[in-house]
Amino acid sequence: MNILLIGSGGRESAFAYKISQSPLASQLFIAPGNAGTGAYGKNIDIKATDFEALGSFALEHHIELVVVGPEEPLVKGIHDFFLENEQLRNIPVIGPTAEGAQLEGSKDFSKQFMQRHGIPTAASRSFTKDTLEEGLQYLETRSLPIVLKADGLAAGKGVLICSDLSEAKAELRAMLAEAKFGQASNKVVIEDFLKGIELSVFVLTDGKDYKILPSAKDYKRIGEGDTGLNTGGMGSVSPVPFADAAFLSKVENQIIKPTIDGLRKDNIHYKGFIFIGLMNDNGNPSVVEYNVRMGDPETESVLIRIESDFVDLLLGVAEENLASKTFHVSEKTAATVMLVSGGYPGKYENGKVISGLENVKESLLFHAGTALINEEVQTAGGRVLAVTALKDNLLEALQQATADAGRIYFEGKNFRRDIGFDLINY
CATH class of the missing domain: 3.30.470.20 (ATP-grasp fold, B domain)
Structure with a gap:
């Protein structure tokens, strides 16, 4: 079968290596891939978030399975894009729809999900620019160290561990009032620190x-x-x-x-x-x-x-x-x-x-x-x-x-x- 793998990092290199070992894989395409993935399939110069180009490629090359490596195309709805297109909807996509991808795309969504379903996690509350003062007051009630998490995707940089109350307050202000992590910190989850x-x-x-x-x-x-x-x-x-x-x-x-x-x-x-x-x-x-x-x-x-x-x-x-x-x-x-x-x-x-x-x-x-x-x-x-x-x-x-x-x-x-x-x- 013809398989399209989306992404360009070390994770996708490992995916490509593993997929290429299967007798079920006749052709593997990697979009965009890197200097190493070409050893396992054919690199295609299409960005992971260019859904139109990926869809056209999938049709043109009779793709029978799409494997999505990174989080960004999933949060932006690549699975939904395929499902909503009459010509593409029968091509299986490995990766959740945009709604499911909110487990990663929104820290607030994932915390609410865990609380709703009784899944053990640290106590937390979420705050926005409009509730900044409440957030500052909430910090005074928690033990240190304390964790601040930007709600959205921030390229792995949106989590701060603060060991000092004044530092935590300054960082909360920077995240909410000064958009330290851009739109990702329009909402911030304040979370108790987990030991272990x-x-x-x-x-x-x-x-x-x-x-x-x-x-x-x-x-x-x-x-x-x-x-x-x-x-x-x-x-x-x-x-x-x-x-x-x-x-x-x-x-x-x-x-x-x-x-x-x-x-x-x-x-x-x-x-x-x-x-x-x-x-x-x-x-x-x-x-x-x-x-x-x-x-x-x-x-x-x-x-x-x-x-x-x-x-x-x-x-x-x-x-x-x-x-x-x-x-x-x-x-x-x-x-x-x-x-x-x-x-x-x-x-x-x-x-x-x-x-x-x-x-x-x-x-x-x-x-x-x-x-x-x-x-x-x-x-x-x-x-x-x-x-x-x-x-x-x-x-x-x-x-x-x-x-x-x-x-x-x-x-x-x-x-x-x-x-x-x-x-x-x-």
Whole structure:
């Protein structure tokens, strides 16, 4: 079958790799793709949010399945665009409609959803510019640290953790009165701080049934020892050693089942991935956030552990018979180390030539911010390459991925050498 994959990051590189392994995939197109995705299919120069062009391409090339990688086209309604077009509506889209995508597109929507369906999460209230004074008063009643979340999509930068009351008040004013995050902070969720250790659990659902994908933990801070600024993710590991069977059973019964049931009760027909960001506080899970797609760089560690035919699973979602699909996960451990541009997550330069890719033989390379220019692979983003190793245990996977990260060169290259080493003793 002909498949169209939408997106251009490391997550989409991992999707392309996994889709290309399936005998069910005859042709794979990636829009727009990057310098690495061309190894698994054909890159198409169409933006992920250009729905008209994507629809025309799907018709012209007899696309039979559309897989949406990033959140922006989902929140903007790409699934709805296909459903509302008579010629496109029979092409299955993996990813929720705009209504379901509000689980990620609106923090206020997701908090109300969790409260309505009894899903454990931090206490919170939402405020707008008109209720700023009430928000400032509310801050005085809460314990510190406190979390401020821009309601809308803010490119991963709309969450602030404030340890000081005056800082929290200043940031709330900046978000609401001064539009610190643009329209994304027209509304702000003030949320109690959750204690514990974070992890992610991923679910694939056809709207009725679900498969729980491997758990993962990512590392957001730029500096070793989890120091410095937040990034889009500097690496990940899967599985998560502290997420044992007892904990994951709680996650399934207290969070996953109520989430799927809640979507159905709210008449939101949801087909696709649900990424549940969790806090594990002494074995008790709480939801930090929902995302309506796979994570990045978690996908790079999660997908290579799935031994089942990935396209067959996606067809199970499209045809609403996911429960009948076989699903096997490798017992091995995956570790991913991200190579990033010098200066990231601040100002950085693109166009740096990447060399040494051929030196990596034991790990998989998933391109993220790369471009092929004059037959040279060059940097084209802050997060450039994901180096992923799959080994028998965590230490071996971490050592391999870290060693291979050192075998690649571009000017200004930076990567963390301590990804996952905090988990060795679990």
